Amino acid sequence: MVKPGDGYKDIPKGGLILEAGNAKNYKTGGWRTKKPILDKETCINCHRCWAFCPDSSVLSEDGDVKAEIDYDHCKGCGICAHECPVNAIEMEKE
Amino acid sequence: MKLKEAAKKEERLTGGHRLCSGCGAGTVVRLVMRASDNPAVVGCSTGCLEVSTTIYPYTAWEDSFIHNAFENVAATISGVESAYRSLRNQGKMDEDFDFIAIGGDGGSYDIGFQSLSGAMERGHDMVYLCYDNGAYMNTGIQRSSATPKGANTTTSPAGEVIPGKQQYRKELTDIMAAHNIPYVAQASPFKPQDLMKKAKKAFETEGPAFLNVLAPCPRGWRSKAEEGIELTKIAADTCFWPLFEVENGEWKLNYNPKAKKPITDWLEPQGRFKHLFKPENEGLIEEIQEHVDERWETILHRCGEE
Amino acid sequence: MSNQVALTGNEVMAQAMRQINPDVVAAYPITPQTAMVQLFSQFVADGKVDTEYVTVESEHSAMSATVGASAAGSRAMTATAANGLALMWEVLYIASGTRLPIVMPVVNRALSGPINIHCDHSDAMGARDSGWIQFFAENGQEAYDNAIQAVRISEHEDVRLPSIVNLDGFIISHAVENLEILADEDVEEFVGDYQADNYLLNSEDPIAVGPLDLQDFYFEHKMQQAVAASNVKDVVLEVAKEYEEISGREYGLFEEYKLDDAEVAVVALGSTTGTAKAAVDNLREQGVKAGLLKIRLYRPFPAEEIANALKDLDAVAILDRADTFSTTGGPVYIDTRAALYDSDADLEVVNYVYGLGGRDIKVEEIESVFEDLQQIAETGNVEQKINYLGVRE
Ligand SMILES: Cc1ncc(C[n+]2csc(CCOP(=O)(O)OP(=O)(O)O)c2C)c(N)n1
Ligand code: SF4
Ligand code: SF4
Ligand code: SF4
Ligand SMILES: [Mg+2]
Numbered sequence: 001m002v003k004p005g006d007g008y009k010d011i012p013k014g015g016l017i018l019e020a021g022n023a024k025n026y027k028t029g030g031w032r033t034k035k036p037i038l039d040k041e042t043c044i045n046c047h048r049c050w051a052f053c054p055d056s057s058v059l060s061e062d063g064d065v066k067a068e069i070d071y072d073h074c075k076g077c078g079i080c081a082h083e084c085p086v087n088a089i090e091m092e093k094e
Numbered sequence: 095m096k097l098k099e100a101a102k103k104e105e106r107l108t109g110g111h112r113l114c115s116g117c118g119a120g121t122v123v124r125l126v127m128r129a130s131d132n133p134a135v136v137g138c139s140t141g142c143l144e145v146s147t148t149i150y151p152y153t154a155w156e157d158s159f160i161h162n163a164f165e166n167v168a169a170t171i172s173g174v175e176s177a178y179r180s181l182r183n184q185g186k187m188d189e190d191f192d193f194i195a196i197g198g199d200g201g202s203y204d205i206g207f208q209s210l211s212g213a214m215e216r217g218h219d220m221v222y223l224c225y226d227n228g229a230y231m232n233t234g235i236q237r238s239s240a241t242p243k244g245a246n247t248t249t250s251p252a253g254e255v256i257p258g259k260q261q262y263r264k265e266l267t268d269i270m271a272a273h274n275i276p277y278v279a280q281a282s283p284f285k286p287q288d289l290m291k292k293a294k295k296a297f298e299t300e301g302p303a304f305l306n307v308l309a310p311c312p313r314g315w316r317s318k319a320e321e322g323i324e325l326t327k328i329a330a331d332t333c334f335w336p337l338f339e340v341e342n343g344e345w346k347l348n349y350n351p352k353a354k355k356p357i358t359d360w361l362e363p364q365g366r367f368k369h370l371f372k373p374e375n376e377g378l379i380e381e382i383q384e385h386v387d388e389r390w391e392t393i394l395h396r397c398g399e400e
Numbered sequence: 401m402s403n404q405v406a407l408t409g410n411e412v413m414a415q416a417m418r419q420i421n422p423d424v425v426a427a428y429p430i431t432p433q434t435a436m437v438q439l440f441s442q443f444v445a446d447g448k449v450d451t452e453y454v455t456v457e458s459e460h461s462a463m464s465a466t467v468g469a470s471a472a473g474s475r476a477m478t479a480t481a482a483n484g485l486a487l488m489w490e491v492l493y494i495a496s497g498t499r500l501p502i503v504m505p506v507v508n509r510a511l512s513g514p515i516n517i518h519c520d521h522s523d524a525m526g527a528r529d530s531g532w533i534q535f536f537a538e539n540g541q542e543a544y545d546n547a548i549q550a551v552r553i554s555e556h557e558d559v560r561l562p563s564i565v566n567l568d569g570f571i572i573s574h575a576v577e578n579l580e581i582l583a584d585e586d587v588e589e590f591v592g593d594y595q596a597d598n599y600l601l602n603s604e605d606p607i608a609v610g611p612l613d614l615q616d617f618y619f620e621h622k623m624q625q626a627v628a629a630s631n632v633k634d635v636v637l638e639v640a641k642e643y644e645e646i647s648g649r650e651y652g653l654f655e656e657y658k659l660d661d662a663e664v665a666v667v668a669l670g671s672t673t674g675t676a677k678a679a680v681d682n683l684r685e686q687g688v689k690a691g692l693l694k695i696r697l698y699r700p701f702p703a704e705e706i707a708n709a710l711k712d713l714d715a716v717a718i719l720d721r722a723d724t725f726s727t728t729g730g731p732v733y734i735d736t737r738a739a740l741y742d743s744d745a746d747l748e749v750v751n752y753v754y755g756l757g758g759r760d761i762k763v764e765e766i767e768s769v770f771e772d773l774q775q776i777a778e779t780g781n782v783e784q785k786i787n788y789l790g791v792r793e
Contacts, residue, residue, distance in 0.1 A: 159607075159609065
């Protein structure tokens with residue numbers, strides 16, 4: 001991947017980005033002021049939080065959201081907590 | 095499809111993009127892209143989504159992506175799709191691809207309107223997605239022809255004598271339906287399954303399909319980040335943003351609120367409408383309500399729901 | 401093998417496009433280019449080409465769709481003139497900045513306003529700093545030859561820049577000329593298959609094109625473009641050599657007509673160079689050592705070579721079919737003067753802006769320019785550096 005400080009001879013022509021999805025390597029978790037905490041006991045796995053997250057940060061594995069929240073990218077918007085029908089997500093001050 | 099089934103597919107828009115916290119554009123795009131079953135070429139007009147998802151040297155797109163300029167995403171994807179057809183007809187490639195052009199309301203209702211109309215008229219096999227946040231957000235919340243009447247934007251500010259935007263929104267979805275393309279739909283992220291279903295129909299349509307999706311912008315709407323999705327439900331419950339589709343000319347209503355809510359439910363939680371609640375602007379809210387009622391009647395009529 | 405034909409400039413350019421057989425053409429009609437795209441549409445309708453023809457609703461969309469098609473990995477072309485080119489302006493820079501090897505005939509016509517449909521070079525000159533390679537032609541034959549060579553030049557890995565192939569509106573586009581076109585299979589073999597390095601329609605290696613490129617890398621990408629532009633000259637000459645083998649026609653960066661021993665000369669581009677040749681011939685008969693430098697490659701500007709070719713003259717006049725309204729003369733004049741600044745040449749350089757909006761340029765007028773030059777050469781006095789030729793007071 002192109003690194004900061006690379007010279008014009010080392011980077012692809014014309015501004016092309018050759019690694020699809022490499023924004024994963026850019027961490028936006030530091031934007032957060034509040035952190036969603038998922039209570040796996042209360043969760044009914046409806047996947048609303050997963051569907052609404054603008055940052056692809058509610059992780060679902062094999063149809064189960066009880067997996068994890070991706071704190072590297074979660075910006076702490078609180079939509080998941082607000083939309084959870086059983087209040088299984090709590091927003092906690094960072 | 096159940097959400098948990100939908101979640102089994104690969105994510106097409108990664109985290110690490112730089113949309114604001116709580117930006118509805120991220121939600122809308124993720125859900126729409128879930129409905130694609132092929133590798134895609136995504137085009138995006140200049141605007142918040144584009145600048146936030148492809149900041150060199152990063153891209154949040156797992157698919158091939160092209161940004162050309164502000165007003166030409168439909169023409170750009172026309173070119174990509176034509177290249178695909180040409181190469182396929184010549185036997186130089188045989189893979190299936192989906193083509194989607196994405197524009198903000200500015201890039202679709204205003205500056206890119208001609209390019210959009212042209213591409214739809216020519217019948218390219220592509221989906222056009224407008225994520226409508228009701229203003230030019232990327233450049234600092236200027237009014238567009240999708241901005242609701244009365245909204246305070248930086249070029250339609252609420253001032254001493256003029257109370258925000260003077261005109262009603264342009265109904266782009268209707269205009270697209272008038273192109274007589276095979277599939278047109280208006281959708282909203284608060285109904286993710288409905289949105290994904292429409293996106294799936296759009297991708298599966300042979301020829302052009304148009305989706306207009308309401309996308310909350312906490313920054314421009316002056317609303318709380320966590321309330322974005324709820325606001326899109328209120329938009330449907332007040333009939334400000336009805337959900338419908340026009341399939342081969344057939345209008346169909348997709349959501350009929352059990353109890354229609356007053357327009358103030360939509361206006362109140364958003365700071366951009368705050369000035370409307372001043373005593374001197376009382377008449378304006380009534381006017382807006384009347385307009386919404388009329389529009390709703392029209393939609394019901396077209397959808398054969400009366 | 402080649403064929404002798406009588407065709408207009410537009411017709412022969414449509415033939416060139418047919419023989420190049422691009423995967424995609426997206427174009428919009430505008431006088432005086434219209435016949436070219438009409439004829440090409442007929443080739444599409446008759447199944448003579450594999451091209452998908454995108455009947456866009458404007459030139460802005462023509463260039464936008466061409467950019468999309470080229471970024472997708474296909475060979476893509478368009479064609480335009482005047483206001484159409486001006487409408488493309490924004491996207492011209494995107495095409496060159498994205499390093500897309502698009503080839504575009506431009507049938508030169510005056511820019512509005514007031515509106516005018518006839519030949520001058522204000523359209524092409526408006527795009528001179530857009531990062532596109534630009535060729536000019538004396539006649540339909542050269543325009544045809546330039547179009548076919550431009551494909552190879554643009555697509556060359558050291559270049560990867562788009563090309564404009566200029567031909568004068570009406571004077572070339574609408575005049576029937578006897579010319580030679582190559583055999584279809586010779587063109588097919590000459591241009592070969594286009595293979596992009598990185599392209600959109602590649603699901604194995606998806607890419608992102610046109611990102612937001614800020615302070616930390618934009619400059620590096622522009623530097624790459626500058627390097628590519630500096631490679632163009634060599635590639636033009638290399639491709640010309642190969643082209644000569646199949647066509648028998650010789651091309652360089654420019655043509656020197658009776659310039660070797662000349663004392664006075666004009667520099668021009670486009671169809672006027674034909675008129676200028678007649679003037680040179682007449683003057684030579686009278687014993688005047690007159691010459692002509694006809695620019696073929698205008699962008700990037702072969703400054704060193706041009707300065708070198710002009711340096712032994714006593715006086716030279718630059719004919720410009722466009723003004724810059726900068727009060728510093730026409731664009732070719734500005735370029736040429738700048739080129740001469742660094743050479744050890746000691747000669748007077750004057751400018752004649754002529755032919756705007758299709759105003760005819762006559763042999764006698766160019767002869768009068770030579771008279772001025774002789775006077776300058778004799779006296780060393782330049783009364784007026786920037787002159788307007790053929791305008792009424
Ligand atoms: C030709 C041109 N005019 C103006 C701009 C400035 N500009 C960039 S994005 C934008 C607004 C985008 O609005 P919209 O399409 O609604 O997308 P949003 O940012 O709201 O998501 C404007 C005015 C531009 N980039 N290009
Ligand atoms: S919205 Fe709540 S209940 Fe549903 S999956 Fe998420 S955490 Fe569980
Ligand atoms: S807080 Fe926002 S960004 Fe974080 S997981 Fe919840 S919805 Fe996603
Ligand atoms: S300004 Fe609005 S639309 Fe733009 S990224 Fe922020 S929330 Fe999204
Ligand atoms: Mg917008």
